[in-house]
Amino acid sequence: MRFGFTEEQDELRRSVRRVLDDAGGVAAARRVMLAGGNHDTATWQRLARDLGLAGLVVPERHGGAGLGWVEVIAVMEELGRALACVPFLSSSVLSTAAILAAGSDDQQQQILPPLARGDVTAALAWLEIGGDPDPATITTTARPAPGGHVLLDGKKRFVIDGASADLLLVVARAPGTTGTDGLGLYEVPGGASGLRRHRLPTMDATRALAEVVLADVRVPETSRLGGDATGWPTIARALERGQVALAAEQVGAAQRCLDLGIEYAQVRHQFGRPIGSFQAIQHSLAELFVMVESARSAAYYAGWAAEHADPDEATETTACAAAFCADACFHVAAETIQVHGGIGFTWEHDAHLYFKRARAGRTVLGSPSFHREQLARRLGLGVDPDETTAPEAV
Amino acid sequence: MQLRFSAEDEAFRAEVRRWLDERLHGDYRHLRGRGGPGREHEMVEERRAWERVLGEAGWIGLGWPAAAGGKGAPLLRQVIFHEEYARARAPGRLGHIGEYLLAPTIAALGTRAQQEKFLPPIARGEQLWCQGYSEPGAGSDLAGVTTRAELVGHTRRVTGQKIWTSHAHLADWCFVLCRTSASPAAKRHEGLSYLLVPMRQDGITVRPIRQLTGTAEFCEVFFDGARTPEDHVIGAVGQGWKVAMATLSFERGASTLGQQIGFAAELDAIIHAARHNGADRDPQLRQRIADAWIGLRVMRWNALRVLGHGEGGELPREALGSKLSWSTWHRRLGELAMDVLGAEAEIIAAAPYALTPLQETFLFSRADTIYAGSSEIQKNIIAARALGLPRGPT
Numbered sequence: 001m002r003f004g005f006t007e008e009q010d011e012l013r014r015s016v017r018r019v020l021d022d023a024g025g026v027a028a029a030r031r032v033m034l035a036g037g038n039h040d041t042a043t044w045q046r047l048a049r050d051l052g053l054a055g056l057v058v059p060e061r062h063g064g065a066g067l068g069w070v071e072v073i074a075v076m077e078e079l080g081r082a083l084a085c086v087p088f089l090s091s092s093v094l095s096t097a098a099i100l101a102a103g104s105d106d107q108q109q110q111i112l113p114p115l116a117r118g119d120v121t122a123a124l125a126w127l128e129i130g131g132d133p134d135p136a137t138i139t140t141t142a143r144p145a146p147g148g149h150v151l152l153d154g155k156k157r158f159v160i161d162g163a164s165a166d167l168l169l170v171v172a173r174a175p176g177t178t179g180t181d182g183l184g185l186y187e188v189p190g191g192a193s194g195l196r197r198h199r200l201p202t203m204d205a206t207r208a209l210a211e212v213v214l215a216d217v218r219v220p221e222t223s224r225l226g227g228d229a230t231g232w233p234t235i236a237r238a239l240e241r242g243q244v245a246l247a248a249e250q251v252g253a254a255q256r257c258l259d260l261g262i263e264y265a266q267v268r269h270q271f272g273r274p275i276g277s278f279q280a281i282q283h284s285l286a287e288l289f290v291m292v293e294s295a296r297s298a299a300y301y302a303g304w305a306a307e308h309a310d311p312d313e314a315t316e317t318t319a320c321a322a323a324f325c326a327d328a329c330f331h332v333a334a335e336t337i338q339v340h341g342g343i344g345f346t347w348e349h350d351a352h353l354y355f356k357r358a359r360a361g362r363t364v365l366g367s368p369s370f371h372r373e374q375l376a377r378r379l380g381l382g383v384d385p386d387e388t389t390a391p392e393a394v
Numbered sequence: 395m396q397l398r399f400s401a402e403d404e405a406f407r408a409e410v411r412r413w414l415d416e417r418l419h420g421d422y423r424h425l426r427g428r429g430g431p432g433r434e435h436e437m438v439e440e441r442r443a444w445e446r447v448l449g450e451a452g453w454i455g456l457g458w459p460a461a462a463g464g465k466g467a468p469l470l471r472q473v474i475f476h477e478e479y480a481r482a483r484a485p486g487r488l489g490h491i492g493e494y495l496l497a498p499t500i501a502a503l504g505t506r507a508q509q510e511k512f513l514p515p516i517a518r519g520e521q522l523w524c525q526g527y528s529e530p531g532a533g534s535d536l537a538g539v540t541t542r543a544e545l546v547g548h549t550r551r552v553t554g555q556k557i558w559t560s561h562a563h564l565a566d567w568c569f570v571l572c573r574t575s576a577s578p579a580a581k582r583h584e585g586l587s588y589l590l591v592p593m594r595q596d597g598i599t600v601r602p603i604r605q606l607t608g609t610a611e612f613c614e615v616f617f618d619g620a621r622t623p624e625d626h627v628i629g630a631v632g633q634g635w636k637v638a639m640a641t642l643s644f645e646r647g648a649s650t651l652g653q654q655i656g657f658a659a660e661l662d663a664i665i666h667a668a669r670h671n672g673a674d675r676d677p678q679l680r681q682r683i684a685d686a687w688i689g690l691r692v693m694r695w696n697a698l699r700v701l702g703h704g705e706g707g708e709l710p711r712e713a714l715g716s717k718l719s720w721s722t723w724h725r726r727l728g729e730l731a732m733d734v735l736g737a738e739a740e741i742i743a744a745a746p747y748a749l750t751p752l753q754e755t756f757l758f759s760r761a762d763t764i765y766a767g768s769s770e771i772q773k774n775i776i777a778a779r780a781l782g783l784p785r786g787p788t
């Protein structure tokens with residue numbers, strides 16, 4: 001047993017940090033925010049191409065680095081630390097995982113190489129109005145049309161990097177189906193006719209969310225990833241990968257907040273002494289430390305499990321990490337503002353950027369209470385009889 | 395115990411209500427719900443005019459003693475006014491710092507000449523004030539202020555810097571806690587004076603500071619030889635600490651009850667949102683909403699109990715918890731609002747950064763536990779003053 005990273009994994013982490021530090025760390029996110037942009041394109045190019053992040057988990061035969069989810073954890077932690085505005089989570093994690101899980105070999109061979117090269121990006125269009133992660137609430141339809149086509153119709157919201165992606169992976173259901181039945185994943189080119197999308201104005205301005213409207217968008221039947229055989233369980237598997245990655249991002253962000261707090265507690269003097277000498281501040285920071293370290297253990301374990309444990313354990317550990325890390329990150333970021341006093345309440349200080357990212361992270365891939373509910377069901381706790389989604393057996 | 399308002403009080407309530415309704419459904423209806431924390435940038439000129447309307451009708455200075463030109467209205471009447479004011483969604487007050495902090499201080503500790511000079515323009519709603527206490531080096535540790543006021547002839551010349559000064563960019567005057575004589579480090583509470591300084595003069599530069607809400611409601615204020623007549627000191631020269639503390643003690647809970655009406659409106663908005671989006675079926679959110687309701691009730695009863703002690707004299711022990719209670723409650727309410735709204739909580743009213751009212755509650759409430767004595771300082775005060783525990787190393 002070895003609960004730690006290999007030398008190569010550590011080197012990857014250091015390289016990512018170097019690139020992000022070169023770009024100015026959080027200052028890069030501020031530049032993107034100020035310009036109203038989606039990404040820090042230059043930094044993404046360096047990460048995607050020079051370090052191979054775009055294809056990190058893409059198998060070598062499809063042009064990727066062929067690495068795994070433990071590497072993703074290390075990378076996401078660094079991206080979280082800098083609040084990096086890059087499409088790694090949306091394209092290289094969520095979309096790539098979906099294509100790997102759902103796509104036929106042909107489809108993988110066709111879609112993955114340009115993604116892995118960083119030539120194009122993809123986004124997973126999953127949530128709809130209200131952002132309820134329950135798949136039963138998905139109303140976007142995929143209607144068969146003459147000539148071997150499918151018409152996609154509906155509205156997606158909260159699509160991470162959905163306005164800038166070259167390729168959208170749209171979750172839609174066969175007409176007349178309910179619950180998790182009839183759900184499939186469709187590849188839609190960004191320029192498809194009938195497709196309209198725009199960036200949503202959000203409280204956390206460091207991650208671009210989009211609304212995507214599909215008005216009878218016509219795609220060939222073959223754009224359904226994995227054909228009829230692939231349904232919700234496969235999509236859910238890809239989402240789990242994203243949730244693990246997000247948990248790691250939250251660990252990185254929380255650690256940075258804690259670092260800011262510890263540093264400030266030592267330099268800020270009141271009553272003739274560092275505020276870090278007051279037990280109120282010491283206890284607060286001590287609690288945050290325990291929280292961050294626990295979150296880290298959870299995210300690392302879940303990262304390992306995503307790759308090496310059986311699917312059932314992976315699902316369970318993902319739900320644990322997703323709920324725990326989202327809560328921890330929010331609490332740590334909130335306390336960071338408190339420890340900084342008035343300065344922590346300013347736009348100029350970075351604390352609010354982390355706080356807002358932490359807030360957004362509570363809903364972008366399911367809320368902590370959603371994840372806890374998934375666990376409760378796995379634990380055999382009863383559910384409302386008229387719930388549409390039946391609990392999975394443990 | 396008699397826990398109802400008297401018939402006379404209710405008649406007064408009806409009068410206040412009628413007056414407010416006539417205006418806020420008439421000529422001033424565009425001001426309803428404008429201004430207040432997080433929204434101070436809204437309709438500033440119109441709200442200035444509104445202050446004069448309040449003044450003309452005699453609503454400003456209700457609680458000031460008659461001897462100082464006030465109405466000497468009993469606390470319950472003040473409570474009623476605050477409650478009705480909030481219930482009518484009358485605009486956020488621009489004059490509250492002058493009316494509720496400075497004026498009672500002048501009424502209690504100022505000379506007759508000072509009362510005659512400063513109170514009438516406040517009562518007429520003509521002069522806006524700001525509070526110049528905090529400095530970059532003196533926040534929680536207020537006695538650490540270093541801004542100096544030297545006597546040159548019959549004029550005080552003020553030099554130094556204040557920070558986080560709310561409304562400084564709008565105010566006509568500032569009450570400044572500053573040093574008027576050098577005193578040894580061990581006697582930091584001595585040698586301070588409480589000085590009234592006109593804001594519109596060459597020696598003062600005001601620079602608004604952007605808050606994490608995106609708006610700028612507080613400022614840096616630079617004093618570079620700013621002038622004020624020597625007789626604009628409240629209390630004796632060198633007694634500034636006592637006067638500054640007195641200012642902080644005039645809050646007897648009357649406005650707290652009005653503030654709670656505002657809180658109730660926020661909670662209503664959350665309940666409304668929950669009914670609308672189905673969050674009301676989530677057992678956990680239902681509990682949290684009910685808990686917020688309970689918290690609000692308990693705060694009200696606590697405030698009424700404090701009021702029961704009447705005016706003057708030492709504040710009862712239970713009053714010392716009020717700030718900690720409401721600020722903690724309000725922060726949690728903001729978090730609840732976001733969790734009720736779910737993913738939609740992220741979407742702001744308009745780009746680049748116009749927030750919705752509940753987002754303002756969420757973000758602005760982070761300051762509630764920082765200003766007017768942070769939560770940590772509140773707990774120190776409670777431990778020392780309410781519980782009589784030995785003081786910590788401050």
Ligand SMILES: Cc1cc2nc3c(=O)[nH]c(=O)nc-3n(C[C@H](O)[C@H](O)[C@H](O)COP(=O)(O)OP(=O)(O)OC[C@H]3O[C@@H](n4cnc5c(N)ncnc54)[C@H](O)[C@@H]3O)c2cc1C
Pocket residue numbers: 268270271275278279280281338339340341342343345524525526527528529530532533534535557558559560561612761764765766767768769770771774788
């Ligand atoms: C929205 C807003 C409006 C404001 N308006 C005004 C205004 O109009 N006029 C004005 O003068 N000021 C104003 N302030 C300033 C406010 O009063 C100060 O921010 C506050 O006193 C804290 O001081 P600080 O920011 O310097 O933080 P610090 O005092 O540096 O505190 C940093 C952290 O250390 C903790 N700490 C400090 N001392 C102790 C201790 N002894 N024991 C335990 N913990 C401690 C604090 O609780 C905090 O968590 C405003 C602040 C805000 C946020």
